[in-house]
Amino acid sequence: MIEEDLLLKSVQTALDLGASYADARFQTYDYELVRVENKRLKSYSSRTQSGIGIRVLINGAWGSSSVSLFSKEALDEAVRSAVKMAKAAKRMVKEVKLAEFKAVQAKAKSEYKLNPLDIPPEEKVSLALDANKFAWVRDEVKNADTRLGLSVDKRLFISSEGARVEIETVLTGLSHGSVAKANGIMEGVFHQESRVSGFEFVQRFDWGEFVKDLSNLAVEAAKAKVPPPGTYPVVVDPELVGLLLHEAFGHASEGDLVASGESVLVGKVGERVASELVTVVDEGIVNGGYYHPFDDEGVPKIKTTVVDEGVLKGYLHSRETAAKFGVNPTGNGRAQDFENSPIVRQTNYYVKPGDHSFDELLEGIDHGFYIKGKGSTGGQVDVGVGTFTFNVGPSYVIKNGRLEGLVRGVVISGMILETLKGVDAIGKDLEIHTSVFGGCGKNAQMVRVGDGGPHMRVLKMVIGGR
Amino acid sequence: MLLDIGNELVKKAIELGATEAEAFLISGKITSLSFSKYVEDFRSSLTTGVGLRAVVGKRVGLHSTSTLDDVKSIAERAVAIAKSSPEDPHWVSLPKRLERRAVEGTYDGRLVKMEPEELVEVVSIVSNSVANVSEKVEPVRSLLYAIAGKVAICNSYGEEVEREGTIVTMWLTAKAEEAGRKATKTEHKEARTWADVDFEKLAMDAAEGALKSLEAKPIKSAKMPVVISNDLFASLLSIMLSGPFSADWVQEGRSPLANKVGSEIASNEITIVDDGTMSYGFGSKEFDDEGIATQRTTLIDKGVLVNFLYDTYTAQREGKRSTGNAWRWYWTIPLPRPSNLVFQQGEAKVEEVIEETKSGLYVVETIGHWLSNPISGNLNATVTHGYLIENGELAQPVKGVVLSGDFYAVLKDGIDIIADDIRNTSNSYAPTVRVKELTIAGL
Numbered sequence: 001m002i003e004e005d006l007l008l009k010s011v012q013t014a015l016d017l018g019a020s021y022a023d024a025r026f027q028t029y030d031y032e033l034v035r036v037e038n039k040r041l042k043s044y045s046s047r048t049q050s051g052i053g054i055r056v057l058i059n060g061a062w063g064s065s066s067v068s069l070f071s072k073e074a075l076d077e078a079v080r081s082a083v084k085m086a087k088a089a090k091r092m093v094k095e096v097k098l099a100e101f102k103a104v105q106a107k108a109k110s111e112y113k114l115n116p117l118d119i120p121p122e123e124k125v126s127l128a129l130d131a132n133k134f135a136w137v138r139d140e141v142k143n144a145d146t147r148l149g150l151s152v153d154k155r156l157f158i159s160s161e162g163a164r165v166e167i168e169t170v171l172t173g174l175s176h177g178s179v180a181k182a183n184g185i186m187e188g189v190f191h192q193e194s195r196v197s198g199f200e201f202v203q204r205f206d207w208g209e210f211v212k213d214l215s216n217l218a219v220e221a222a223k224a225k226v227p228p229p230g231t232y233p234v235v236v237d238p239e240l241v242g243l244l245l246h247e248a249f250g251h252a253s254e255g256d257l258v259a260s261g262e263s264v265l266v267g268k269v270g271e272r273v274a275s276e277l278v279t280v281v282d283e284g285i286v287n288g289g290y291y292h293p294f295d296d297e298g299v300p301k302i303k304t305t306v307v308d309e310g311v312l313k314g315y316l317h318s319r320e321t322a323a324k325f326g327v328n329p330t331g332n333g334r335a336q337d338f339e340n341s342p343i344v345r346q347t348n349y350y351v352k353p354g355d356h357s358f359d360e361l362l363e364g365i366d367h368g369f370y371i372k373g374k375g376s377t378g379g380q381v382d383v384g385v386g387t388f389t390f391n392v393g394p395s396y397v398i399k400n401g402r403l404e405g406l407v408r409g410v411v412i413s414g415m416i417l418e419t420l421k422g423v424d425a426i427g428k429d430l431e432i433h434t435s436v437f438g439g440c441g442k443n444a445q446m447v448r449v450g451d452g453g454p455h456m457r458v459l460k461m462v463i464g465g466r
Numbered sequence: 467m468l469l470d471i472g473n474e475l476v477k478k479a480i481e482l483g484a485t486e487a488e489a490f491l492i493s494g495k496i497t498s499l500s501f502s503k504y505v506e507d508f509r510s511s512l513t514t515g516v517g518l519r520a521v522v523g524k525r526v527g528l529h530s531t532s533t534l535d536d537v538k539s540i541a542e543r544a545v546a547i548a549k550s551s552p553e554d555p556h557w558v559s560l561p562k563r564l565e566r567r568a569v570e571g572t573y574d575g576r577l578v579k580m581e582p583e584e585l586v587e588v589v590s591i592v593s594n595s596v597a598n599v600s601e602k603v604e605p606v607r608s609l610l611y612a613i614a615g616k617v618a619i620c621n622s623y624g625e626e627v628e629r630e631g632t633i634v635t636m637w638l639t640a641k642a643e644e645a646g647r648k649a650t651k652t653e654h655k656e657a658r659t660w661a662d663v664d665f666e667k668l669a670m671d672a673a674e675g676a677l678k679s680l681e682a683k684p685i686k687s688a689k690m691p692v693v694i695s696n697d698l699f700a701s702l703l704s705i706m707l708s709g710p711f712s713a714d715w716v717q718e719g720r721s722p723l724a725n726k727v728g729s730e731i732a733s734n735e736i737t738i739v740d741d742g743t744m745s746y747g748f749g750s751k752e753f754d755d756e757g758i759a760t761q762r763t764t765l766i767d768k769g770v771l772v773n774f775l776y777d778t779y780t781a782q783r784e785g786k787r788s789t790g791n792a793w794r795w796y797w798t799i800p801l802p803r804p805s806n807l808v809f810q811q812g813e814a815k816v817e818e819v820i821e822e823t824k825s826g827l828y829v830v831e832t833i834g835h836w837l838s839n840p841i842s843g844n845l846n847a848t849v850t851h852g853y854l855i856e857n858g859e860l861a862q863p864v865k866g867v868v869l870s871g872d873f874y875a876v877l878k879d880g881i882d883i884i885a886d887d888i889r890n891t892s893n894s895y896a897p898t899v900r901v902k903e904l905t906i907a908g909l
Binding site: 031037038040041043044045046047048049050051053061062063064065066067068069070078081082084085086087088089091092093094120121122125129142143145179185186187188222226229230231256257260261262264339340341343377378379380381382387388389390391408409411413415443444462463464 | 496498499500501502503504505506507508509510511512513514515517526527528529530531532533534543544546547550551552554555581582583585586589590593606607609641643648650687718719720722797798799833834836837838839841842843844846847848850865866867868869870905906907908909
């Protein structure tokens with residue numbers, strides 16, 4: 001492979017120019033998005049992004065660069081540019097050290113039968129058009145937007161320590177949003193299902209039911225009330241547990257945010273940070289999640305127990321943050337693509353299941369809410385202040401231990417640690433999800449993640465309504 | 467050079483059976499410096515990309531790549547996708563005439579020539595300025611971007627245009643720590659030229675904001691007047707109105723503003739325009755992402771909805787002219803989007819807005835506001851930085867409460883004072899405003 005040769009030469013050039021460490025990443029990312037709106041093909045976009053990213057460490061300072069050109073001259077220039085930046089940064093760095101680990105030579109490939117890039121475009125267009133037809137179940141539905149997403153991500157990592165890691169990940173999925181209008185109120189509900197799988201996943205899944213459900217939910221939501229604001233007990237569904245945990249706790253456990261002193265989890269290893277029912281894990285390969293056998297520093301992703309029965313065990317690390325804490329890297333140094341540098345990111349972050357049935361979770365709640373992830377547009381956390389906020393999907397009122405009417409426009413917020421300490425029961429189910437349409441954003445980089453958990457009951461949650 | 471490749475791609479697509487073709491090409495250098503007290507990462511990316519739109523009759527396909535050298539396979543893929551797509555009944559044609567308009571302040575030669583040492587020097591000044599405010603504060607997770615790029619567009623009608631632009635953005639977070647308590651404050655500036663960024667002011671504001679926030683706490687749930695700071699209001703406007711103003715949203719039934727042209731949707735003090743020609747505007751450019759000259763388009767005139775934003779496709783669907791608002795990534799088809807969304811300022815001084823508020827909340831920073839729903843108009847945000855207003859003066863710092871309301875009701879008769887301090891968050895411009903009443907969910 002000509003690219004591999006270029007990577008090896010670039011790493012050598014960096015060493016020749018004085019680097020104590022260098023790595024180079026080659027990536028080819030193919031992405032197809034077929035969008036059908038209101039029974040009509042809106043767009044078919046196909047994209048191939050490829051290039052090489054270089055990173056050098058000189059006198060304890062990083063310099064990085066990238067190009068989408070594959071010539072020796074272009075790569076030499078990129079290396080020189082990275083070296084120049086590292087040298088310029090030197091006056092303002094705290095010496096970067098990398099945690100030791102044994103360099104790996106490995107090849108990993110996610111399982112798939114049908115490479116989505118080999119499927120004729122016609123078949124993809126029909127699949128999306130067919131799914132969209134199911135949206136028009138009621139007159140109140142005003143808009144239906146269906147997207148088929150397919151990606152093939154190939155990465156090759158080479159370092160001056162002799163590492164060589166090659167990974168291929170295939171991800172496919174379909175998203176749908178229905179907008180309904182009832183009594184002058186417009187409400188939209190969007191959702192998606194993706195799998196680390198070839199085209200066979202989208203071929204087999206029952207998109208008709210999926211799309212119909214979303215249309216019905218949008219109509220019901222448009223007719224539903226916005227709840228009065230206040231603090232209530234809630235049961236959180238697995239989808240939302242995943243979102244909430246990722247944003248509200250996961251980010252705070254990222255080693256860089258701990259090292260910078262921003263995270264509320266600074267200095268709390270060994271302390272109780274959640275109810276003793278809560279065990280939190282970050283794992284590279286798990287059913288329903290994203291495929292992450294190695295990170296973008298060539299480090300194998302080990303299963304990291306972040307919280308064990310309520311007690312904080314450790315943080316997620318890149319090689320750089322692991323060195324700061326004097327621990328082993330956990331395989332969480334991830335980059336969006338070759339144009340970005342690896343930073344500490346979650347992989348598949350989830351809560352382990354407990355022993356309650358769904359009905360048992362509802363029991364004992366006189367007045368509360370069953371808050372759901374479907375239709376949620378996501379959330380955000382301020383890891384410094386410790387607050388999180390989430391827009392949740394259409395949800396249900398809980399009255400005397402039973403589900404009652406639907407509510408819309410629910411926003412939840414709270415303080416990270418107080419919320420997790422307030423978990424008083426955990427369901428025995430477990431769901432983990434990933435997405436080919438989005439991911440997690442941090443420092444202007446987006447990476448694919450997985451998240452999830454069981455149903456959970458939280459004693460107090462701030463619900464913002466109107 | 468970009469146009470040479472573009473014209474070759476267009477020619478190849480036509481040879482392969484396309485009836486129309488258009489190439490959209492970008493090249494640029496993105497320099498980013500992430501820092502805390504120290505430089506964390508210093509990176510430069512030379513980035514290129516091309517998106518080829520191939521049209522066969524009324525069938526449209528697009529293929530894009532980040533490498534510009536394999537003309538034949540890009541054209542083959544785009545044409546193959548077009549041929550296997552169903553006809554689009556609304557398709558008329560690609561733009562037949564490309565034009566540019568002179569716009570001031572979109573390119574800064576100084577930025578392009580900056581050496582790595584100069585960028586490190588500025589970041590070091592910023593870091594010191596933060597530390598000089600108090601030993602309790604330091605910068606964390608901050609980011610400086612300097613971007614210089616070119617866009618070239620050409621099509622099978624023999625038309626071509628090319629533009630160059632620069633961007634500099636700074637996101638600075640200061641962290642304060644005292645007696646086990648922690649607080650942060652983020653300040654930002656997005657500009658076209660280096661001279662437009664007052665780095666030391668950003669540093670002072672972030673540091674002082676973080677110190678004040680150490681005292682912040684939640685308040686009880688209430689309904690009260692809320693003063694929303696200029697940059698936060700700018701970002702809310704962009705989230706709530708960018709989509710609904712787009713002709714694409716209107717035509718596809720997603721916009722709550724559909725069928726409302728000519729009607730009063732806001733109070734008569736409110737005028738909102740889109741202006742792609744504004745001097746030094748963050749989203750200003752000589753032509754849009756299809757090669758149509760940018761313009762100034764009034765969207766809400768003294769409360770009355772007068773127009774939407776169009777690209778060529780959506781304009782052709784209604785037999786209109788494009789408003790020069792096509793926007794795209796190189797790997798997507800164009801869609802209408804604001805160039806610079808401007809909420810025209812009023813005459814009040816911010817101090818007066820506060821003074822005239824007997825009791826209320828002044829909100830300067832929130833998280834999660836981007837989760838608000840432009841379709842339903844549900845406005846939501848969690849306040850991370852705010853102040854209670856008591857008898858016209860800023861009092862207790864506030865955090866951790868949720869703000870909510872109906873954005874369209876706020877536009878209609880909710881805003882009772884508009885300040886004169888317009889500024890931008892990205893390509894959205896707004897002044898500080900006072901909303902008569904919003905719901906606060908707190909303790």
